[in-house]
Amino acid sequence: MLKTTLFLLLTCLSLTAQQKPNIIYILADDLGYGEIGVNGQRLIETPNIDVLAANGMNFTQHYAGAPVCAPSRCVLLTGKHLGNAYIRGNDEWADRGDVWSLKAMKENPALEGQRPMPDSILTVAELLQDNGYKTGLVGKWGLGAPMTESTANKQGFDYFFGYNCQRQAHTLFPTHLWENEERYSLNNKFVDLHQKLPEGLDPYDPASYSDYQLTDYAPEIMHQKALDFLNSTDDEPFFLYYASPLPHVPLQAPERWVRYYQKKFGLEEPYSGNYYPNRTPRATYAAMISYLDEHVGDLVSALKAKGQLENTLIIFSSDNGPSYAGGAQPEFFNSAGRFQEKYGRGKGFVFEGGIRVPMIASWPGQIRAGSTSEHISSFYDFLPTVCELLKTSTPETDGISFLPELLGKDQKAHEYLYWEFPEYKGQQAIRMGDWKAIRQNIQEGNLEIELYNLKNDPEELHNLAKEEPELVRQMEELFRRNHHQSALTKFRMKALGDDI
Numbered sequence: 001m002l003k004t005t006l007f008l009l010l011t012c013l014s015l016t017a018q019q020k021p022n023i024i025y026i027l028a029d030d031l032g033y034g035e036i037g038v039n040g041q042r043l044i045e046t047p048n049i050d051v052l053a054a055n056g057m058n059f060t061q062h063y064a065g066a067p068v069c070a071p072s073r074c075v076l077l078t079g080k081h082l083g084n085a086y087i088r089g090n091d092e093w094a095d096r097g098d099v100w101s102l103k104a105m106k107e108n109p110a111l112e113g114q115r116p117m118p119d120s121i122l123t124v125a126e127l128l129q130d131n132g133y134k135t136g137l138v139g140k141w142g143l144g145a146p147m148t149e150s151t152a153n154k155q156g157f158d159y160f161f162g163y164n165c166q167r168q169a170h171t172l173f174p175t176h177l178w179e180n181e182e183r184y185s186l187n188n189k190f191v192d193l194h195q196k197l198p199e200g201l202d203p204y205d206p207a208s209y210s211d212y213q214l215t216d217y218a219p220e221i222m223h224q225k226a227l228d229f230l231n232s233t234d235d236e237p238f239f240l241y242y243a244s245p246l247p248h249v250p251l252q253a254p255e256r257w258v259r260y261y262q263k264k265f266g267l268e269e270p271y272s273g274n275y276y277p278n279r280t281p282r283a284t285y286a287a288m289i290s291y292l293d294e295h296v297g298d299l300v301s302a303l304k305a306k307g308q309l310e311n312t313l314i315i316f317s318s319d320n321g322p323s324y325a326g327g328a329q330p331e332f333f334n335s336a337g338r339f340q341e342k343y344g345r346g347k348g349f350v351f352e353g354g355i356r357v358p359m360i361a362s363w364p365g366q367i368r369a370g371s372t373s374e375h376i377s378s379f380y381d382f383l384p385t386v387c388e389l390l391k392t393s394t395p396e397t398d399g400i401s402f403l404p405e406l407l408g409k410d411q412k413a414h415e416y417l418y419w420e421f422p423e424y425k426g427q428q429a430i431r432m433g434d435w436k437a438i439r440q441n442i443q444e445g446n447l448e449i450e451l452y453n454l455k456n457d458p459e460e461l462h463n464l465a466k467e468e469p470e471l472v473r474q475m476e477e478l479f480r481r482n483h484h485q486s487a488l489t490k491f492r493m494k495a496l497g498d499d500i
Helices: 002-009 048-056 069-077 102-107 124-131 206-212 216-234 257-264 281-306 381-392 469-480
Strands: 022-027 056-058 134-140 160-161 176-181 182-187 238-243 312-318 359-362 371-373 415-420 427-434 435-440 449-451
Touching: 022 069, 022 281, 022 381, 048 238, 048 281, 048 312, 048 359, 069 381, 102 427, 124 134, 124 238, 124 381, 134 216, 160 216, 176 216, 257 281, 281 312, 281 435, 312 381, 371 427, 415 469, 427 469, 449 469
Parallel strands: 022 238, 022 312, 056 371, 134 160, 134 238
Antiparallel strands: 056 359, 160 176, 176 182, 312 359, 415 427, 427 435, 435 449
16 A cells, blocks of 8 residues: 555565464453453353463553543554544544434445544554455444545455444444445344333333344354454465454343353343343343353364464453443443442543453463463554564554563563543543553643552552652653644643644
8 A cells, every 4th residue: 555655665574474473353342351250250251261361471451542442443553542643532423414323324324434544544454464464354443434545444454344333333233234345234123223111111021122132143243254254364364353342232142141141140120221221231241241252262263273373363352441331230240350440430531440451462382371461551552563573664653562571572661651532521641650640621621630559559549649749740741742632623622732
């Protein structure tokens, strides 16, 4: 592609096709740090993810790019933190029309998708593509609408199957998905978004919920497409970005897994809805995670069958912390583990529960089995890690390769990690060593810095800003240095000096 030509002219000799490892990046959606067994989960069963950790390395201090979907994915794919990234929040591009109506989107595909990234932005998929990789994305895109310059196929993916639009992913029984640039019809009747149980229906009768459990379950169909992509690769190395919509609400899961957890959890109160109602919300949420775990096991089995497991780096993570919406009950499941998961501390917020995420890396023969890493890392480290893996030059990035950590070599540490997030009243955060600085309510003019020592206070309960004035001044300077005005007015914060 034109935007990578100059960069590639400057790269050093890369690996031959036979030397290049395959890469599978599995990205869960709204999966909390504590929702897998290896990180302490006791109610939800994740045996395949736990085996992945037993055969690889579990990162205990890894961070998402953002506390919500689209900007986190932008950070992952571009290697830019939120002070430099193009997409810094969930922008549904509402000036196009009725973008929240499934009916309107069904009639006009131009209403689907989020605001696009410019074609000039370089993604890790394009780097891999230009280094001889067959690239595939299965799952949720969320970084550009159909018929724009920022569809998955135009941002480095040879093959795409799944949701172009993250609003469409608010149902797991949609009327269609996308295969490359074309709609792929599903055998589901039309049911509009965000409904409550109609009056007159018995909330304790499972039959009352029939409209919300239809025929073609999108995660199942996407999973088969992921396996098909994996099995279609022959001699060329491949990159599979498996961006599952699970366990993001709505609460919809395969009946066999729901029944399993209904038996395990016993009687529970129904959820009346605001995504979709559900008779047994706890059992269904757990079922979604165990179904995702089943998919992880399938991918590993497929690699073994192809004789490619030892030549494949698998990374498993989540785009942000656990949700509080749609019937999810993060406090019941202790979804953020040793951090907080209630509203204001989980998804949507730069506290640990919102941005500290699981991260497991497995590569048999290269990564020491059963190892644990306390290396502080973030999504924007993935792109430079890939470049070092390929022995090719790294474009301008905010990240640091964690490949040495994976291979048991001397690892360079970040001086600090940085986030900003214009939504949920505006936030900034810095992680520097054991210290965490946070600003909240920036859109309301607040610039006061809260300071927490994560080693002694992982729940971020005790603000030590008054006790550490010099450290606060240092954090204030880092906030100033890392924030650059967004090209998009929607993501600007007046209190930080931005033009509005």
